[in-house]
Amino acid sequence: MSGRPEILFPLFAGLTKLDGIGPKTAQTLEHAGVVTPRDMLMTLPVSGVDRHRRASIRDVVPPAVATVEVTIGEHHPPRTRGRPYRVHVEDAQSSFQLVFFHARGDYLQKLLPTGQRRIVSGKVEIFDGIAQIVHPDHVVPVAEAEDIPAFEPVYPLHAGITQKAMWKATRSALTDAPGLAEWIDPNLKKREGWPDWHAAMALAHAPQATSDLSPHAQARARLAYDELLAHQLTLALARAASRRATGVASAPTGVLSNKVLAALPYKPTNAQTRAISEIAADLKTPLKMNRLLQGDVGSGKTLVALMALLGVVEAGGQGVMMAPTEILARQHLDGLRPLAENAGITLEVLTGRDKGAARAAKLKALAWGDIHILVGTHAVFQKDIVFNDLRLAVIDEQHRFGVAQRMELGAKGRAVDVLVMTATPIPRSLALAQYGDMDVSVLDEKPPGRPPVQTALVSIARMDEVVEKLRKAVADGRQAYWVCPLVEESEVVDMTAAEERFKRLRATLGEGVVGLVHGQMPPADKDAAMARFVAGETKVLVATTVIEVGVNVPNASIMMVEHADRFGLAQLHQLRGRVGRGTAASTCLLLYQSPLSESGRRRLEILRETEDGFAISEEDLAMRGAGDVIGTAQSGLPRFRIADLERQAAQMAVAQTDARALLADDPKLESDRGQAARTLLWLMEQDKAIRLISVG
Known part of the structure; x- marks a missing residue:
């Protein structure tokens, strides 16, 4: 796979080769992300004018x-x-x-x-x-x-570029564009009635009516599928490469896990049992596991993770469980330790806080294999940390953890099996886009004995009533979270919003009853404030969204979200999941500012209607779009020029099946269709994938 195929050269030439584009226009276009004739072709008209x-x-x-x-x-x-x-x-x-x-x-x-x-x-x-x-x-x-033209295409414009210039340049790019061999599965192409690549490009740039601009128009649907297929091929190649990286077959014996299951006060749900066996089957093979465990708030992911970790310990190896923050790492430790004691194994925690002799002692025990399971933060990546026989890494709350870090983990031992846990129910299309290189287990049931959380919408105008109710609840020994929104991304303002609320509640509820946690506090103070709340010393914790992920305080049964209209659906669902973890009936109050916008009201009503995170996430995707649901900046979500993840979700699944099937038949992409697929990868600038084939 030496370099870009010659047939694609015209598409990757300089922009000034195109009619009507001089050096200055080329520079303006480059700022807008259009660098080659290929980018020009991938910039499709957004509307049209009947002329x-x-x-x-x-x-x-x-x-x-x-x-x-x-x-x-x-x-x-x-x-x-x-x-x-x-x-x-x-x-x-x-x-x-x-x-x-x-x-x-x-x-x-x-x-x-x-x-x-x-x-x-x-x-x-x-x-x-x-x-x-x-x-x-x-x-x-x-x-x-x-x-x-009778129907003139209208292109997305950037200052300094006219529609006329775009029209001329796109015609010129089309004239230079080659015909390319077909990479789409012939049966699929026939079923959908899709044109060839070049014809599809020509049609997409010369719409005859508004209907030709729809993502479902045949030419556009085909071009979108090309992007999705290239993306899924890249993920499928990554998956094949990581599975080829010989892992270690760890055959769980059940000796330890049965002890833990026997000590549990309840039976695992069917979903938990299914996930545990899917993971055990992966561990037994010498192929490297790369699995996503997707479960809603409170679906019991921790137990599944522990069973996986015990499986490798039974087989003589070590496991590591990684959390994004120190608070969460310690919390995992508290959750896992009593269970691990039933099995009689050694569990330790390692965070940035471990220094000097204490740290050295832990490192030694790890290297000797005396620590069976290590719980930690990203600190476990440091160079001086050596395991005796690391076989499984469980990573919690994945989106802060991209494909690159997953690869880095593999370097810690022989190809380590990886289990990623996410508490964010992600709609299927996005899960495929983001985690298409992984196999997925879903926990879609809740363990018994968890009372549902009552959700109510209350106008901020009734604040005094709300605070009075809270005062009574606190007097009855209940604990509550009070979440303030981040205002306009400004940490200073966010701090003041939380601090103001803290002062006011403290004035009403009394000294020592209210605690405060926000993003600008030193980590040690944050941990101390959390610890006081966990211990029940403070009854109300005023916080910005730092508590959203994973904090577990079973006694906290009230969640107040101020200005709930400023939060995304998924975020509100996560916050609500912080209560209802004990036996007490729990409440979530969503305080909103009137008047609510139409979509704001719809969002809050969905939360009132359902606690099903998957249903909520599908709705969130429909309302907000893909980038927002995952937070595009750190999502690792591909940025497509033509494909639309919201509207073409079903195509993403077809592309995944197709890509995996093509590689199963032709792992090195050497057949005619395989060669065409290589051209597609070059065309879509999937250099990573190309490296994966050449390595393979």
Whole structure:
């Protein structure tokens, strides 16, 4: 796979090779992310303008675009500065004016010579009872009428680039573009009635009607599928490569895990049992496991993770459980330790806080294999940390952890089996886009004995009532979270919002009852404030969203979210999951500012109606779009130019199946279709994938 195939060279040449693009325009386009003719082709029109010829402007209802043949009459230059220049014209049935501001008279005389005929196209408006077109979009001699398309595509624009320039450049890119061998499965292509790649590009850039701009139009659907297929091929290649990396077969014996299961006060759910056996089956094979454990808040992921870790310990290896923050690492430790004691194994924690002799002692025990399971933060990645026989890494709350870090983990031992846990139910299409290189286990049931959380919507205007109710609840020995939103990403303002609320609640509820946690506090203070709340010393914890992930305080049974209308659905669902962890009936109050927008009200009502995280996430995706649901910046989500993850979710699943099937038949992509698929990867700039084939 030495380099880019020659057939694609024209698509990756400089932009100045295209008609009408000089060095300056090329620079502007580059700033907008259009660097090659290929990028130009992947920039599809966003709308279109109907410019088919009419006999007269009478055929349209102003304001509307009309394209008509006119005879040019008198010119009326402005008498005073700042007034417009007017040219009188007549079509077959009526007369109107062409209006120009700041125009040079000599230029207009040349463009519109009195007595001659021209085709003009532009927006007809009525001003003071007179029909006019201000700055027509097109003025051409009758012989060149063909230059005005009947349905003109409108491109997304950037300052300094005109529609005309985009039109010319895209035509020129199409002329240079080669025909490419087909990489789509022939049966699929036939079933969908999709055109070839080049034909699809040509059609997408020359829409004949608004319906051709829909993501479901055949040409566009095909081009979107090309992007999804390239993405899923890359993930499938990564999956194949990571599975080839020989892992270690760890055959769980059940000796330890059975002890833990026997000591549990309840039976695992069917979903937990299924996930445990899927993981055990992966551990037994010498192929490297790369599995995502997706479970809603409170679905019992910790137990599944522990069973996996015990499985490798039974087989003589070690396991590590990684959390994104120190608080969460310690919490995992507290959750796992009593269970691990039933099995009689050694569990330790390692975070950035371990220093000096204590740290050295832990490192020694790890290297000797005396610690069976290590719980920690990213600190376990440091160079001096050596395991005796690391076989499984469990990673909690994955989106802060991309594919690159997953690879790095493999370097800690022989190809370590990886289990990633996420408490964010992600809609299937996004899960495929983000984790398509992984196999997925889903926990979609809740363990018995968890009371549902009552969710209510309350206007902020009723704040005094709310605080009074809270005072009574605290007097009854209940604990509550009070979450304040991040205001406009400004940490300073966010701090003040939380601090203000803290002061007010402290004044009402009394000294020592209320604690405060926000992003600007030193980590040690944050941990101390959390610890006081966990111990039940403080009854109310005022916090910004730092508590969203994973904090476990079974006695906390009230969740107040101030300005709930400013949070995303998934975030609110996560926050609500912080209560209802004990036996007490729990409440979540969503305080909102009236009046609520239509979508704001819809969001809060969905939460009131359901506790099913998967249903909530599908709704969230429909309302907000993919980037927002995962938070695009750190999501590792691909940025597609044509494909639309929300509308083409079903295609993503087809692409995954197709990509995996192609690689199963042709692992090195050597067949005709395999070679075409390589061209597709080059075309979509999936260099990583190309490296994976050449390594393979």
